Amino acid sequence: MCAAPTAFLPAGNRRINVPQILMAAGLVGLFAAIPLAYIIVRALGAEAEAWNRLLQVRMWILLRNTLLLAVTVTMGSTVIGVGTAWLTERSDLPGRKIFRWLLAMPLAIPAYIGGIVHLTLMRPRGGLFPKLLEDLTGISMPGFNPLGLWGATFILVLFSYPYIYLLSAAAFRSLNASIEEASRTMGRSTRQTFWQVVLPTLRPGIAAGMLLVALDVLAEYGTVALLRYETFTSAIFVQLAGRFDRSAASILSGVLVVLAMLILWAELRVQGQRRYTQMESQWRPAAAVSLGKWKYPALTLTLGVICLSLLVPVTVLAAWSLQALLSPEASNGVLRSGSRGFGSYTWNSLWTSAMAAFLAVQLTLPAAYLVARYPNRMSRFLSRICQVGYAIPGVVIALSLLFIVNRSFPFLYATPLVVVIAYVLRHMPQAVRGSEAAIAQVSATLEEAGLMLGRTAKQTFFKVTLPLALPGMLAGAALVFLTSLKELPATLLLRPAGFDTLAVRAWIWAVDGSYVQAAPAALLLVLISAVPLTFLLHREKLSA
């Protein structure tokens, strides 16, 4: 067959109205880019004095702290993520089928909630764990202090490694047995094959996961604030919520966003290369490697990771929730009805996240369709613009929305809609990627078949393309829903007074020290998050 045309079709032969879609995608791109542009403009426009004050010391400390944490968390997550992925996908580890689920489930637990649990357990003074040790041994031990850099690293690794685990597990699975066999026939040992063939083939997948984790660390607010490790986000939050110094906040946000954009740019480049590690039609899984005497150490390691990242947080939350329900004082607070009650927190969490998921998928559909059907420079640019949300941390989105809404849309100020807009802006990238992949896997020939049967381009889209792409688009929506549920800083800063979500309530109570009261909200948040996560994991397993 002759090469298919890649450019937009001439006007006489529009399969679908391209200019109209281009226009829609362009408008959405503009919407996505506004907060970014606004923050950069504000940062550059801040008074020189503010810049000088920050540049003297503070900026460098924040930069060092933030980058240091990004590096330690990324490294730790990569070691655990790739290691456990290899164990569950390529070795004969006992129980690996269950571990595949358990290792991914911590994604349902927001890092700051895990942080709260571990902090209460391990605090040097008053922590449950040191106290237990003291009771048992009679000596007061200093123990591990979960505050500061290493504490933050510990917590963030525990709740970030699943990203890398999932991406590298998928990559391990998609690897064809024959490439390893080819390496073996050319005289490489199993170990040499792993380092020289398997790992380099997986590199794009793993690298993409690492960069996403790094972006997440840059955006993380709850954990670093809790563990008193100051990064850009916590500094910006303090400026915004406490001191109301908006020019300092703008400058810090500008620098943070530039940093995140660099990482996102690298990630998009890596994503572009990932296409080459697709499954071939003659695919056949590689044989599992026997662990031999390493079986029990490997099992201990895997169980340890699951224990710390899943079992301990869930058990502690469940125990506290039980305690809360049993004590009349606490249960009254928890079960109170009306706008200050538990039902209303749950409802607020659900509707804002669901609306964000729906809007994000709707808005990114034009760009996703264009880049899947007409991959050229223009459509790729639009799809990338829709993905800048990855590089705008929640606090920064909040800051720019506060400015923009105050100035141009005062009627939106202090409405929950601003919260939804923040979720959409921040999580649109996941929707655009989901839809793009979903549409790309619906063959363009099916659309041509629709036309040849006398249906218009629009009818064909709604009767053929959309029904077939829907499951993939739903996966994108589930991801937006999940991350919006967990979103903390933007919600804290943008919510109208009295508008509480589960995440907000769990956080506020926990920071006040009322762990028992916070537990039911946190537990419910985790359980609700587990629903879309289970759907996503199920899809992942099915497609493998």
Added chain:
Amino acid sequence: MTHLEVKNLSKSYNRQEMPAVSDVSFRLAGSEILALVGPSGCGKTTTLRLIAGLEVPDTGTITLGERVLVGRGEFIPAEKRGVGMVFQEHALFPHLTVYDNVAFGLHRLAKAQKRETVNDFLSLVGLEALAGRYPHALSGGERQRAALARALAPQPEVLLMDEPFSSLDADLRTQVREQVRGILKSIRATAIFVTHDQEEALFMGDRLAVFQGGSIEQIGKPEEVYHESKTRFVAEFMGSSDFVSGINRADGVHTPLGILPPAEGFQPDGKVEVAMRADDVDFTLHGTGNGCIEERFFRGAFYIYRLRLDSGEILHALKAHTVWLPVGQRVRVFISADHPLAVFQKGYPARW
């Protein structure tokens, strides 16, 4: 009676220097099956897509019956042409049953009429029993027939088929194409069929158009194209020909295999080439002879022998499967064809 007419059709893509289709013209009578055949990249699929309305030509006109589909400032979009198409990978809608796939193009019919039409076409292709199945639960041959029923159901004025058998296994392919040709003939369908397989083209087409480099080399009945190839390319492509050089003289074409009847339209005493297929050539064991057996290939029903003439040229000859002769024997090679052989001017490019 001309049903479809393609006139001076050309199309080139932005980034390629060579046009994909250049100045292609042909006519198709009603109830006729035309096979477009040629190597990959020769422009046959593009021609088909231009007729379908899935591509826009740079120049040229296409008329179907009385209607101008494209050209003279007209462009009728694919969905309004009344042209049906069977795609290479069938392109059945995976979320619809066989029944709904066939009904997809019948949206303008009333409900009862629609049901009747779908059932008619399903029984035409013998799939009534599988109407409720989804495409993934069908075998390759059943998918092929479902795709055919779907394309035929709206009763298009012309049916286009783009390598419809290429996704089938070799043994199934022969069986399915016999069925498909039978179905098309039974409803007197007008069809254009694209393939890169010369044997399939000979089998399916009432006429053949041999494509090369974006244009038609030869168009005609299967026998004409096969036996009276107009160009060296057609002779080579339509059934691996060997070429023996000769000289065109007044009394005939002088070749190492003897003198052939004179060929017209060549310079006197000019160098020519004669195309010969394995079934045109025969040989006997002969102590002196004019060549020797170089290799023997078993092909089931027959043997093919590769012969080297003393002049250095290579020929292939066909023998029954009972005739086993050892490699290295001296033989006398002669022409056994009872039809004129195609003669070409020597030294001209293959396209001439």
